[in-house]
Amino acid sequence: xxxxxxxxxxxxxxxxxxxxxxxxxxxxxxxxxxxxxxxxxxxxxxxxxxxxxxxxxxxxxxxxxxxxxxxxxxxxxxxxxxxxxxxxxxxxxxxxxxxxxxxxxxxxxxxxxxxxxxxxxxxxxxxxxxxxxxxxxxxxxxxxxxxxxxxxxxxxxxxxxxxxxxxxxxxxxxxxxxxxxxxxxxxxxxxxxxxxxxxxxxxxxxxxxxxxxxxxxxxxxxxxxxxxxxxxxxxxxxxxxxxxxxxxxxxxxxxxxxxxxxxxxxxxxxxxxxxxxxxxxxxxxxxxxxxxxxxxxxxxxxxxxxxxxxxxxxxxxxxxxxxxxxxxxxxxxxxxxxxxxxxxxxxxxxxxxxxxxxxxxxxxxxxxxxxxxxxxxxxxxxxxxxxxxxxxxxxxxxxxxxxxxxxxxxxxxxxxxxxxxxxxxxxxxxxxxxxxxxxxxxxxxxxxxxxxxxxxxxxxxxxxxxxxxxxxxxxxxxxxxxxxxxxxxxxxxxxxxxxxxxxxxxxxxxxxxxxxxxxxxxx
Amino acid sequence: xxxxxxxxxxxxxxxxxxxxxxxxxxxxxxxxxxxxxxxxxxxxxxxxxxxxxxxxxxxxxxxxxxxxxxxxxxxxxxxxxxxxxxxxxxxxxxxxxxxxxxxxxxxxxxxxxxxxxxxxxxxxxxxxxxxxxxxxxxxxxxxxxxxxxxxxxxxxxxxxxxxxxxxxxxxxxxxxxxxxxxxxxxxxxxxxxxxxxxxxxxxxxxxxxxxxxxxxxxxxxxxxxxxxxxxxxxxxxxxxxxxxxxxxxxxxxxxxxxxxxxxxxxxxxxxxxxxxxxxxxxxxxxxxxxxxxxxxxxxxxxxxx
Numbered sequence: 001x002x003x004x005x006x007x008x009x010x011x012x013x014x015x016x017x018x019x020x021x022x023x024x025x026x027x028x029x030x031x032x033x034x035x036x037x038x039x040x041x042x043x044x045x046x047x048x049x050x051x052x053x054x055x056x057x058x059x060x061x062x063x064x065x066x067x068x069x070x071x072x073x074x075x076x077x078x079x080x081x082x083x084x085x086x087x088x089x090x091x092x093x094x095x096x097x098x099x100x101x102x103x104x105x106x107x108x109x110x111x112x113x114x115x116x117x118x119x120x121x122x123x124x125x126x127x128x129x130x131x132x133x134x135x136x137x138x139x140x141x142x143x144x145x146x147x148x149x150x151x152x153x154x155x156x157x158x159x160x161x162x163x164x165x166x167x168x169x170x171x172x173x174x175x176x177x178x179x180x181x182x183x184x185x186x187x188x189x190x191x192x193x194x195x196x197x198x199x200x201x202x203x204x205x206x207x208x209x210x211x212x213x214x215x216x217x218x219x220x221x222x223x224x225x226x227x228x229x230x231x232x233x234x235x236x237x238x239x240x241x242x243x244x245x246x247x248x249x250x251x252x253x254x255x256x257x258x259x260x261x262x263x264x265x266x267x268x269x270x271x272x273x274x275x276x277x278x279x280x281x282x283x284x285x286x287x288x289x290x291x292x293x294x295x296x297x298x299x300x301x302x303x304x305x306x307x308x309x310x311x312x313x314x315x316x317x318x319x320x321x322x323x324x325x326x327x328x329x330x331x332x333x334x335x336x337x338x339x340x341x342x343x344x345x346x347x348x349x350x351x352x353x354x355x356x357x358x359x360x361x362x363x364x365x366x367x368x369x370x371x372x373x374x375x376x377x378x379x380x381x382x383x384x385x386x387x388x389x390x391x392x393x394x395x396x397x398x399x400x401x402x403x404x405x406x407x408x409x410x411x412x413x414x415x416x417x418x419x420x421x422x423x424x425x426x427x428x429x430x431x432x433x434x435x436x437x438x439x440x441x442x443x444x445x446x447x448x449x450x451x452x453x454x455x456x457x458x459x460x461x462x463x464x465x466x467x468x469x470x471x472x473x474x475x476x477x478x479x480x481x482x483x484x485x486x487x488x489x490x491x492x493x494x495x496x497x498x499x500x501x502x503x504x505x506x507x508x509x510x511x512x513x514x515x516x517x518x519x520x521x522x523x
Numbered sequence: 524x525x526x527x528x529x530x531x532x533x534x535x536x537x538x539x540x541x542x543x544x545x546x547x548x549x550x551x552x553x554x555x556x557x558x559x560x561x562x563x564x565x566x567x568x569x570x571x572x573x574x575x576x577x578x579x580x581x582x583x584x585x586x587x588x589x590x591x592x593x594x595x596x597x598x599x600x601x602x603x604x605x606x607x608x609x610x611x612x613x614x615x616x617x618x619x620x621x622x623x624x625x626x627x628x629x630x631x632x633x634x635x636x637x638x639x640x641x642x643x644x645x646x647x648x649x650x651x652x653x654x655x656x657x658x659x660x661x662x663x664x665x666x667x668x669x670x671x672x673x674x675x676x677x678x679x680x681x682x683x684x685x686x687x688x689x690x691x692x693x694x695x696x697x698x699x700x701x702x703x704x705x706x707x708x709x710x711x712x713x714x715x716x717x718x719x720x721x722x723x724x725x726x727x728x729x730x731x732x733x734x735x736x737x738x739x740x741x742x743x744x745x746x747x748x749x750x751x752x753x754x755x756x757x758x759x760x761x762x763x764x765x766x767x768x769x770x771x772x773x774x775x776x777x778x779x780x781x782x783x784x785x786x787x788x789x790x791x792x793x794x795x796x797x798x799x800x801x802x803x804x805x806x807x808x809x810x811x812x813x814x815x816x817x818x819x820x821x822x823x824x825x826x827x828x
Contacts, residue, residue, distance in 0.1 A: 018729070018731055018732075035681075036680060036681050039680045039681055040680045043679050043680050045676060045679060045680050047676075048676065048677065048680050069643060069645075069730060070639040070643040070645045070648075071639075072639075073635040073636060073638050073639035073643075073734070074635070074636045074639045074640075074651075076631070076632045076635065077632035077633060077635065077636045077697075077700055077701035077705075078636070078701065080632070080694065080697040080698045080700065080701070081658070081698055081700075081701045081702060083673075083694075083698060084663070084670070084673075084694060084695050084697070084698020084699070085658060085661075085663060085666075085698045085699060085701075085702060086658060087673070088663070088666040088669045088670050088673060088698070089658075089661050089666055089669070091666070091669040091672065091673065092665070092666045092668065092669040095668065095669060095672070309562075310562070310566055313559050313562045313563070314559065314563065316555075316556070316559060318555070318556060319556055319559050319560070319563075321560075321563070325563040325566070325567065327811070327814075328567045328570060328571060329563075329566055329567060329570050330570075330814075331570055331571060331574060331807075332570050332573075332574075333810075334803075334806060334807045334810035334811065335574070335803050335806070335807065336755070336758055336759035336777070336802070336803065336806055337759050338759050338761050338777040338780070338781065339759075339780070339799045339802065339803055340573075342780060342781065342784045342795065342799070343573055343576075343577055343799060344573065345784060346588055346784070346792055346795070347573060347576065349588060352587075352588040352589040352592070353588070354576055354591070354592055357589075357592045358592050384569070384570070384573070388570070441660075441662075445662055445664065445665065447664065447761070447762050448759070448761045448762070448777075451761070451762075452761075452781055452784075455785070474664070474665065474762075477665075477668075478667070478762065481667075481668050483667070483668065483671060483766055484765070484766075491668050491672070494668050495668050495669065498665045498666060498668070501665055502660075502661050502665055505660070505662075506660050506661075509660060
């Protein structure tokens with residue numbers, strides 16, 4: 001914030017309109033940045049705070065220093081790149097080596113709090129205090145009167161604290177400033193929420209929480225587990241079992257039983273070992289890996305061949321209506337891919353789809369539900385989607401072939417086939433090879449098509465994880481991550497698989513690009 | 524006769540007009556051109572029938588998958604009217620907002636970076652270009668888990684950038700802007716002669732004046748290509764939008780239409796068909812009007828995303 005002002009005083013050149021624009025923009029950026037930093041401070045997110053601070057300092061330096069000319073132009077894109085691409089990739093790498101997922105969602109501190117909260121029970125003979133149900137915005141809360149007559153109120157997020165100037169009728173709070181006292185009808189309406197609500201007694205989870213069964217009387221529930229911070233152990237007050245933290249981010253008793261909530265820890269290569277070694281994942285993984293390669297290679301191959309064939313067909317100047325043919329042929333490419341995949345999922349529907357009902361006269365061919373037919377259907381739809389692209393680039397490549405070389409071949413007496421094989425095709429491959437590699441990489445991760453057309457189905461019958469015959473690696477990652485709630489979350493394994501995909505695609509691209517470079521040298 | 528046709532078949536005589544060719548016999552015409560028309564017709568039917576079908580389905584009265592099988596059996600706008608009772612137009616607006624903001628941001632940031640790499644010589648320039656080349660090999664969507672977790676964290680601090688926010692989604696898309704497009708633009712910027720900048724500099728123009736008033740005008744074709752490709756790929760992006768946008772009123776078309784088809788394919792079919800026709804129109808129109816640019820952009824190395 002102070003940077004623009006101090007720069008203003010040492011200003012030499014005068015206030016050109018450009019400078020004013022810069023000043024206003026930077027003032028806005030700085031204001032937003034400072035706001036975010038304060039918010040991060042409030043939330044105790046020190047990582048975000050540090051990153052925001054660094055970005056802000058660099059931005060002010062870049063735009064108010066004379067020595068940072070290139071950075072002025074690169075910085076906006078670079079900032080987004082660093083946060084949403086580089087950091088995210090690095091974070092994927094980190095998560096791949098942790099057990100982040102269901103049961104290991106957060107830090108140890110949160111795990112302890114959750115365990116204490118889950119294992120609470122009403123203390124025998126604990127006093128029953130009259131309780132009032134209150135609300136703060138959408139959040140429900142409880143208010144009670146303490147032994148010395150003060151009113152205490154809180155919500156699930158906010159532990160009980162004293163409220164000043166509250167109205168008390170007998171031993172029941174009737175008016176709580178900052179909260180709205182709910183009447184009987186609204187309490188009945190939200191009965192389930194009320195009985196499920198637990199309001200922590202204090203910041204220390206060991207103190208337990210206030211709960212109610214009838215919305216009129218509150219009881220203090222105490223955890224049956226006690227956390228000993230010094231020894232870092234949890235003790236069950238009923239059975240006396242002592243749980244100590246183990247290497248997997250769980251509290252473990254001596255007999256090996258563990259408590260259900262853990263925290264995330266670095267587990268080394270365990271996720272990679274699971275992907276390749278654990279039968280539940282390794283068997284489908286291998287099948288899916290093979291299919292992913294087959295799908296990507298065949299997709300590129302079929303679309304390229306059809307596109308090339310069409311390009312050759314229409315590369316004749318005498319053909320009338322070439323332009324019209326071309327425009328109509330590239331229509332599938334101009335349709336957003338997700339629409340095409342969804343459209344085809346309807347066309348190929350077994351019972352009602354157009355293909356079965358009309359084109360095949362009422363056949364009931366399970367296009368999307370038979371393992372092999374589904375693979376064929378996926379390839380067929382991708383051919384429809386992808387051939388116009390290949391048609392476009394092949395047409396472009398054919399038209400830019402050097403005429404003199406072809407003429408020279410003709411003078412040397414080369415026939416049609418010979419010219420095609422020895423000159424046209426190699427030249428064509430050189431100019432399209434990089435695009436074929438990109439196309440391979442794109443199809444290797446063609447999530448939209450698979451997810452929308454078959455959703456990976458039909459399911460493997462012999463696998464315990466929700467994966468299927470047309471799943472490719474990226475859709476397998478999506479299923480395993482459990483991010484849409486259809487399966488238990490396993491961010492660690494999903495990230496590990498992302499890394500594997502990246503390594504495969506990067507290796508192939510690198511090898512292929514090197515090879516095409518040698519191709520170019522020959523040509 | 525045969526000599527003439529062989530010479531023509533070699534693609535060296537592009538200047539020759541078909542009109543000037545001597546009339547061919549029917550058999551020769553069939554062998555030389557007729558089959559091409561045949562292939563063309565078959566190809567157009569193959570490419571076009573799903574599109575004709577979806578148009579017919581969108582106009583059918585019943586709105587079910589079964590009812591859509593008789594092409595143009597009845598023509599009504601019932602499905603289009605029914606879209607008004609759904610979130611469709613909200614999704615359309617969301618998608619256009621996100622796609623336009625992303626493509627404008629991508630063009631601005633990509634062009635600025637390409638300008639710096641092309642015109643300035645600074646420490647770390649080569650390293651920067653190489654790192655961009657490596658970073659762009661990692662598709663952003665592979666990291667969707669990490670993106671999700673990052674936005675959960677950001678949302679705790681600034682809710683406007685967190686989950687379920689279009690602004691957050693745009694920021695994520697912009698993160699991929701530099702990696703994919705800088706090279707495409709960098710090559711094009713290099714073809715603009717440096718002497719132009721130098722002349723302007725001598726005349727007293729500042730670097731920002733050179734950039735905004737000279738360079739950007741000269742490279743406008745590549746700006747159109749990048750903006751267009753970015754618009755189209757954002758328009759159809761699914762996985763990140765699906766992971767990040769949670770409430771129905773914030774969805775994009777890809778997420779919303781998928782929801783219709785995946786939940787009740789048979790019953791929602793007419794609705795989907797009408798939605799599909801309407802959502803294909805912006806992209807289709809852009810594509811056909813700017814075909815020339817796109818073809819150029821494609822051969823310069825970008826892929827539909």
